[in-house]
Amino acid sequence: MMRKLFFLLLLSAAFVNAQEMEWKKIVPPLEFSFPRDHGSHPDYRTEWWYFTGQVQTREGRRFGYQFTIFRVGIQAGEKKADEPDMAPRQILAGHFAIADIQNNGFRFAERFRRIGAGFADAALDDMHAWIGDWELKRNGNGEVSISALDRETAIGVEFSLSPSKPLVFQENGGYSKKGSESGNASAYLSWTRMKTDGVLSFDGDEYPVSGASWFDHEWGSSQLGEGVQGWDWFGLHLDDGRDLMLYGLRNNDGEFIPESGGTLVDADGTAHPLTRDDFTMVPLQTWNSPITGANYPVRWEIAVPDKNISFQIQPMVDEAEMNAVSSLGVIYWEGPVEMIGKTTGRGYMELSGYATNLEDRF
Numbered sequence: 001m002m003r004k005l006f007f008l009l010l011l012s013a014a015f016v017n018a019q020e021m022e023w024k025k026i027v028p029p030l031e032f033s034f035p036r037d038h039g040s041h042p043d044y045r046t047e048w049w050y051f052t053g054q055v056q057t058r059e060g061r062r063f064g065y066q067f068t069i070f071r072v073g074i075q076a077g078e079k080k081a082d083e084p085d086m087a088p089r090q091i092l093a094g095h096f097a098i099a100d101i102q103n104n105g106f107r108f109a110e111r112f113r114r115i116g117a118g119f120a121d122a123a124l125d126d127m128h129a130w131i132g133d134w135e136l137k138r139n140g141n142g143e144v145s146i147s148a149l150d151r152e153t154a155i156g157v158e159f160s161l162s163p164s165k166p167l168v169f170q171e172n173g174g175y176s177k178k179g180s181e182s183g184n185a186s187a188y189l190s191w192t193r194m195k196t197d198g199v200l201s202f203d204g205d206e207y208p209v210s211g212a213s214w215f216d217h218e219w220g221s222s223q224l225g226e227g228v229q230g231w232d233w234f235g236l237h238l239d240d241g242r243d244l245m246l247y248g249l250r251n252n253d254g255e256f257i258p259e260s261g262g263t264l265v266d267a268d269g270t271a272h273p274l275t276r277d278d279f280t281m282v283p284l285q286t287w288n289s290p291i292t293g294a295n296y297p298v299r300w301e302i303a304v305p306d307k308n309i310s311f312q313i314q315p316m317v318d319e320a321e322m323n324a325v326s327s328l329g330v331i332y333w334e335g336p337v338e339m340i341g342k343t344t345g346r347g348y349m350e351l352s353g354y355a356t357n358l359e360d361r362f
Helices: 002-019
Strands: 046-056 060-071 091-101 104-114 120-122 126-130 135-136 144-150 155-163 175-177 185-202 207-220 229-238 243-251 261-265 271-273 281-290 295-304 309-316 321-324 330-340 344-353
Touching: 046 185, 046 271, 046 330, 046 344, 060 126, 060 135, 060 185, 060 207, 060 330, 091 120, 091 126, 091 144, 091 155, 091 185, 091 330, 104 126, 104 144, 104 271, 155 207, 185 229, 185 243, 185 261, 229 295, 229 330, 243 295, 281 309, 295 344, 309 344
Parallel strands: none
Antiparallel strands: 046 060, 046 207, 060 091, 091 104, 120 126, 126 135, 135 144, 144 155, 155 185, 175 185, 185 207, 229 243, 229 344, 243 261, 261 271, 281 295, 295 309, 309 330, 321 330, 330 344
């Protein structure tokens, strides 16, 4: 318990003092170099490699999963000569969850380690990050492998993921503006549809599964503008072969700010950036957490009129609240969803800033 408290205080100090440090900021135009930019960017304060997906067994039993590794910078700049070897400059946090769609079940696990001493690391030259035996890695053939096992919650995955579409440079050439000030932005790259195969473990049983995943890689230093308390994000696979990413950034009044946006990806991989004026997102129903008391808008009416898209979002499990206070000091809802109505499909939804305010954290 004391160890967790120590790291919480450490992370809190990093979030509070980050503005006084010289972290790089995301400013346009962005230029990318691969495979290097699949790797870590420690000159920026925050970064994450994020996988979500829905898979099923041959018999049709369906699961959702999320596996994310976050990097949080504690101190910017080069290490000082008199700095203790054990002083942490970077921390990695892992969030891992499986939704048992058939039985309306949900399991969540987290862990965090400082980078160094073999506990955890994130490569600079390509995608490879690990926290103990939790690992994600881009292989020589272009596929990505992810591996995670948590014995306490009895969940695990060993997946191989292969992109079905080219890498998407989200919104404006990978520049995702999230506020009015310079640097209120992230570099945002995605493989929006990845063929997924492997083994999923749940309650001591192993299931060969296949399906589709979504991958996001983002990094920045002062991403959220002043007064932004959270976001509502959707990564969706449409049944017609298109993929849709939308997010609404909420201010302290609960309204979406103008910098909210998204991207529509055609079946052939062509990407179309979307501005706040291109779509509507209206909450229809909330779910109240019995643990935190937070009200999450889990059902939505969404439309992108010019792209002939209209649907309702409904959750595929009721309870998908992720209490990650021990690793990142945040609580959010993240789970599998389905699209019903004129446009159909499946995907994942993330609802943040309802139980914990994200202002000044990203």
